[in-house]
Amino acid sequence: MGQCYGKTIPTADSGRPTTTTTTTITTAVADSSSSTHQSPAPSAANNGAPNLPSVKNTPARSSAAASPWPSPYPHGGGAPSPLPVGVSPSPARSTPGRRFFKRPFPPPSPAKHIKASLARRFGHPKTPREGPIPEDGTAAAEGDRQQFLDKNFGYNKNFGAKFELGKEVGRGHFGHTCYARGKKGELKDQPVAVKIISKAKMTTAISIEDVRREVKILKALSGHRHLVKFYDACEDSNHVYIVMELCEGGELLDRILSRGGRYTEEDAKLIVVQILSVVAFCHLQGVVHRDLKPENFLFTSRSEDADMKLIDFGLSDFIRPDERLNDIVGSAYYVAPEVLHRSYSLEADIWSIGVITYILLCGSRPFWARTESGIFRAVLRADPNFEDLPWPSVSLEAKDFVKRLLNKDYRKRMTAAQALTHPWLRSESHPIPLDILIYKLVKSYLHATPFKRAALKALSKALTEDELVYLKAQFMLLEPNKDGRVSLENFKMALLRNATDAMKESRVPEALNAMAPLAYRKMDFEEFCAAAISTYQLEALEGWEQIASTAFDHFELEGNRMISVEELARELNLGPTAHSILREWIRGDGKLSLLGFTKFLHGVTVRSSSNTRHH
């Protein structure tokens, strides 16, 4: 027991991007020392690639000597090629042309999942801390270390008595998945899938913690229609077994390939709606998936209209509403720019959905290069191609949709719940989930100055129907009282209705504490709109200038007033050095100009996505 038999794993040279080529990228840097590795901004010296830490234990490589990423080509020295034998690579360019998705993926990176976040988790004093990974893990040192590792998970010990293992159905970096059948109880005679993770591969406390967290997250989130159902977790001395619903329809990646690389818009919509609905759910629970890609979505059956399920929470993490993560994990083609800059949150998943949607619609990857460092350069700097075929025949709504997910500034990206109300996807047929973003925005509105609130109110009056669809849906989810208004209780109840165990871990309900002012008053829809809009997101709209000028007209009527430079600086929490800039925002009559108004709405400085503030 413990091993399952199965197919041989095709090699990278077989020319087919298989499930084995998931290219999970993980930094080779021991992140427990990450505080010394923080990279505040991209440096010009390396072409805008993030100022990545140097690698102690990775030999210099020709293609990525300056990168901390493990080589994607672990199978030999020299310059191994991800391309099939006989195909010579074209030089990597910062603006890649169209690349057919059928091009084989590079072989997987050696998986070494390093968790910086563990060290950073003050709230978990019992979390094991790791020293840096030794320069060379000699067998003796390894053995010593392993002795102290507690590989007891507290799961069921009787896997063999409960399940009969069958053939392998899939394989990844961390384990292989087999078909199995329940022997007794509720799952008797039912086919299931079992992800088998070898304990021998758990060589650090962090890797053990990762498996524990994968199970915890899967268990907590299980139940959503588009998330693989969790049944059981078992273990023996050699393996951990994650028993889950069997998805017999294969990976989304395979369907894309079998359709020659792309979907019709209508078919793509059906896929994207399912992805957004499950990701919105994860995000509301305070879980960031961090490895969204077509390999991690499975169909329940071979049928064309089978439901799709999100799997593989191996890189997922809990995240508090105001928290930012800094460990670089994910898969190269799908990784968001701010992840490479080591300061990110839920929006990183949205970027990955943008990449998936781009691929569905045109059959090419938006950011492509022959090497990992080339891909990262493209992610950070290149604009995806929307000119070449088939883009001219793709609807404007679809293009706008993808662009609003692939915005390099994470603050300008739509959330999953917002994306579900985008004109491209808008329809009555899918429900709009509660968005954790409104909690964050309402919270900061409640703490804003009266002048700032007046500015936001003016802005909310300039919203178009498109934005109002989302706000109306969110307001209705708060189930307004008979007087059409909401109070803190409504926000609390809406969260409770959606709560799972994951929320406790990610401390999502803490967002409510900072909303205390709402305990004593109510908010009507009009004020809710002012409170729940993000200037950054609106600024990304094509019609932003029109919105801003209409909003300014409203502001002139009620809100704009004489304000001194000193007072404005206090409003914005800025010191005297900012006075000369602020002077330009104030008109001759002592009130804010249109420029001043839009800058003021923004808050402090307007920075790019290279912003690495830690909250």
Ligand SMILES: Nc1ncnc2c1ncn2[C@@H]1O[C@H](COP(=O)(O)OP(=O)(O)OP(=O)(O)O)[C@@H](O)[C@H]1O
């Ligand atoms: N519930 C399931 N039903 C059917 N097949 C599954 C199921 N779960 C996983 N698989 C198959 O096993 C493969 C590996 O599973 P999974 O992605 O969880 O492993 P992993 O080792 O974490 O992978 P990665 O290298 O992407 O991190 C999947 O790509 C899929 O083909």
Ligand SMILES: [Ca+2]
């Ligand atoms: Ca996977």
Ligand SMILES: [Ca+2]
């Ligand atoms: Ca995984």
